[in-house]
Amino acid sequence: MSHRFFDHTADVGVDxxxxxxxxxxxxxxxxxxxxLLPLDRLETPGPVEREISLTADSLEDLLVxxxxxxxxxxxxxxLLFSGAGVRVEEGPDGGPGPGPDPESFRLxxxxxxxxxxxxxxxxKVLIKGVTYHELxxxxxxxxxxxxxxxxx
Amino acid sequence: MxxxxxxxxxxxxxxxxxxxxxxxxxIDDVRWRIPRHGGMRVDGLVFADGPMxxxxxxxxxxxxxANVAHLPGILSASIAMPDIHWGYGFPIGGVAAMDPDEGxxxxxxxGYDINCxxxxxxSQLTREELAPHLRAVVTRLYNNIPTGVxxxxxxxxxxxxxxxxxxxxxxxWAVEEGLGEPQDLERLEEGGALPxxxxxxxxxxxxxxxxxxxxxxxxxxxxxEIQYVAEIFDQEAASAFGxxxxxxxxxxxxxxxxxxxxxxxEHLKEMVKAAAKxxxxxxxxxxxxxxxxxxxxxxxxxAMAAAANFAFGNRQVMTHWARESFAEALELPPARLGIExxxxxxxxxxxxxxxxxxxxxxxGARPKGKKGKKGGARREVRALVHRKGATRxxxxxxxxxxEPYRHVGQPVMIPGDMGRYSYVLAxxxxxxxxxxxxxxxGAGRRMSRHQAKKAARGRSLLRELEDQGxxxxxxxxxxxxxxxxxxxxxxxxxxxxxxxxxxSRKVAQLRPLGVVKG
Numbered sequence: 067m068s069h070r071f072f073d074h075t076a077d078v079g080v081d082x083x084x085x086x087x088x089x090x091x092x093x094x095x096x097x098x099x100x101x102l103l104p105l106d107r108l109e110t111p112g113p114v115e116r117e118i119s120l121t122a123d124s125l126e127d128l129l130v131x132x133x134x135x136x137x138x139x140x141x142x143x144x145l146l147f148s149g150a151g152v153r154v155e156e157g158p159d160g161g162p163g164p165g166p167d168p169e170s171f172r173l174x175x176x177x178x179x180x181x182x183x184x185x186x187x188x189x190k191v192l193i194k195g196v197t198y199h200e201l202x203x204x205x206x207x208x209x210x211x212x213x214x215x216x217x218x
Numbered sequence: 219m220x221x222x223x224x225x226x227x228x229x230x231x232x233x234x235x236x237x238x239x240x241x242x243x244x245i246d247d248v249r250w251r252i253p254r255h256g257g258m259r260v261d262g263l264v265f266a267d268g269p270m271x272x273x274x275x276x277x278x279x280x281x282x283x284a285n286v287a288h289l290p291g292i293l294s295a296s297i298a299m300p301d302i303h304w305g306y307g308f309p310i311g312g313v314a315a316m317d318p319d320e321g322x323x324x325x326x327x328x329g330y331d332i333n334c335x336x337x338x339x340x341s342q343l344t345r346e347e348l349a350p351h352l353r354a355v356v357t358r359l360y361n362n363i364p365t366g367v368x369x370x371x372x373x374x375x376x377x378x379x380x381x382x383x384x385x386x387x388x389x390x391w392a393v394e395e396g397l398g399e400p401q402d403l404e405r406l407e408e409g410g411a412l413p414x415x416x417x418x419x420x421x422x423x424x425x426x427x428x429x430x431x432x433x434x435x436x437x438x439x440x441x442x443e444i445q446y447v448a449e450i451f452d453q454e455a456a457s458a459f460g461x462x463x464x465x466x467x468x469x470x471x472x473x474x475x476x477x478x479x480x481x482x483x484e485h486l487k488e489m490v491k492a493a494a495k496x497x498x499x500x501x502x503x504x505x506x507x508x509x510x511x512x513x514x515x516x517x518x519x520x521a522m523a524a525a526a527n528f529a530f531g532n533r534q535v536m537t538h539w540a541r542e543s544f545a546e547a548l549e550l551p552p553a554r555l556g557i558e559x560x561x562x563x564x565x566x567x568x569x570x571x572x573x574x575x576x577x578x579x580x581x582g583a584r585p586k587g588k589k590g591k592k593g594g595a596r597r598e599v600r601a602l603v604h605r606k607g608a609t610r611x612x613x614x615x616x617x618x619x620x621e622p623y624r625h626v627g628q629p630v631m632i633p634g635d636m637g638r639y640s641y642v643l644a645x646x647x648x649x650x651x652x653x654x655x656x657x658x659x660g661a662g663r664r665m666s667r668h669q670a671k672k673a674a675r676g677r678s679l680l681r682e683l684e685d686q687g688x689x690x691x692x693x694x695x696x697x698x699x700x701x702x703x704x705x706x707x708x709x710x711x712x713x714x715x716x717x718x719x720x721x722s723r724k725v726a727q728l729r730p731l732g733v734v735k736g
Contacts, residue, residue, distance in 0.1 A: 075304055075663060075666055076438075076663050076666070127487070138426070138427065141476050189693075191437065191667075191694075191697075192438070194479050195482070197306050217306075217330050
């Protein structure tokens with residue numbers, strides 16, 4: 067698993083690689099946190115645990131929803147995550163409601179981290195949003211890769 | 219939707235290919251036309267001089283100008299200001315006016331930071347009077363105005379009820395709470411509150427993100443800057459705006475913070491579906507939009523107006539704390555300081571506005587209906603104007619220009635970088651006839667953040683700026699490196715083009731003395 071940052075004018079892009087789809091989402095979390103501060107500043111595993119469940123119509127939308135959730139938890143609850151166990155499922159969600167279920171993607175994650183402490187956690191930048199520009203989630207012969215650009 | 223395991227659903231056209239394929243014709247010294255082609259409904263109209271156009275061609279922004287011209291109901295032209303650069307879907311520096319009946323509204327045409335804008339305050343202080351207290355004032359500003367993440371003031375805790383009032387009443391709410399003077403409200407675009415805001419369409423998540431952020435600067439290119447009036451170009455307008463040489467001013471650049479971002483993100487998703495539902499063909503998914511009259515369009519308009527009002531409230535609260543900072547540091551009564559609002563402009567917004575245009579104008583336009591006669595009859599056009607990185611610039615005589623400024627035109631504030639200068643302009647008639655009352659908004663970056671950090675390596679930027687007489691306090695040193703003066707283009711070149719084009723004229727140049735960054 068790895069991620070590599072690239073420059074995108076005023077913003078920051080990241081390419082994420084992982085052997086499996088689940089691992090790709092775990093690495094996306096690490097890339098998100100790494101954008102904010104050096105990952106080695108965080109305890110692993112951290113003392114705080116959060117269960118996160120999300121659904122989306124596509125894998126790309128699920129990736130954006132996942133990163134937006136992490137942004138929300140950072141901004142509102144001051145949580146920084148260093149790792150997560152992630153399970154991504156696809157197919158009809160079988161939920162209640164009229165009409166046919168759209169084919170959907172679901173994510174269940176247990177994220178671990180700690181509460182942001184300005185003394186111990188020097189921030190590199192702040193992420194303001196997760197964009198759709200060049201957004202990609204793809205399976206390749208060598209595993210999975212994703213590209214996402216953060217608005218900062 | 220069946221995507222399988224390989225998918226690339228959001229790729230946009232022209233990535234990393236520059237503008238090589240976009241046809242562009244020079245109209246005159248500062249005007250360029252992208253002739254209507256393919257699915258474009260109108261021409262593109264770009265304001266730039268020759269060297270600027272060389273630069274603009276290097277990124278995808280001209281393609282984005284052409285893409286915006288595809289949107290249903292777009293009037294006259296897809297317009298770009300000289301500070302145009304690559305954005306998400308819409309270019310930054312773009313103006314798109316839509317027919318109220320047939321047009322669309324697009325969150326991408328407003329941007330993530332809804333009602334990001336600039337407020338300028340004037341004082342009765344001179345640069346010399348401030349000099350011995352400068353560091354103290356910058357320190358107070360830095361302490362009083364929360365910057366960076368999670369930073370908020372304990373004495374401003376908003377209940378949901380309060381926040382709902384902010385979302386409907388904007389700056390007015392803050393003044394009613396004692397965070398400002400009633401006359402402040404007379405000198406804000408739209409009086410500091412957009413009509414039609416509905417807190418009920420703003421999600422709980424947006425409320426959560428906004429609750430602690432009112433009165434905070436944020437990060438990136440946002441700032442609060444103490445400046446002095448270095449040069450006056452138009453004495454009559456400067457006097458009307460209350461500006462004199464050597465005078466201390468304060469400029470605040472900020473927006474709607476996490477609340478606005480949340481509104482934008484949520485509606486982008488909704489609009490991707492809405493565009494498909496309404497059969498709108500888009501060259502780039504990030505231009506996603508909905509008919510203005512559709513339920514999706516109306517919902518976004520109401521949420522966007524609420525977020526815009528949050529931003530107006532945000533800048534008003536910071537204004538109050540800026541006044542307190544000066545009073546504390548100088549130990550002078552507020553009356554002696556005379557800190558008053560010059561004006562407050564939005565540069566990421568969509569609003570209904572009314573224009574009187576001649577049949578043949580705006581230039582480069584294709585008027586609806588009959589062909590225009592030369593110098594033809596004037597008619598009124600109501601339009602929904604998207605300004606993404608563009609500033610309203612109404613001319614003299616317009617009823618929406620505050621009475622004390624009406625004989626000279628609306629003040630337009632154009633921030634530069636923290637080492638050189640910023641400008642105050644006045645709106646001109648040309649903006650009304652050509653650009654739906656719009657002008658430029660800033661300098662634009664010359665270097666990426668990474669390039670700037672590299673260029674800053676081994677240097678003490680704080681020391682360098684201090685040697686130039688600028689005291690900088692920032693939550694993170696990285697921000698200072700990324701935002702250093704040479705990372706930005708020279709804003710005077712941008713301002714020269716809009717002046718030569720007759721969109722707005724130069725009134726005063728402001729130079730920095732102290733800067734607070736997130």
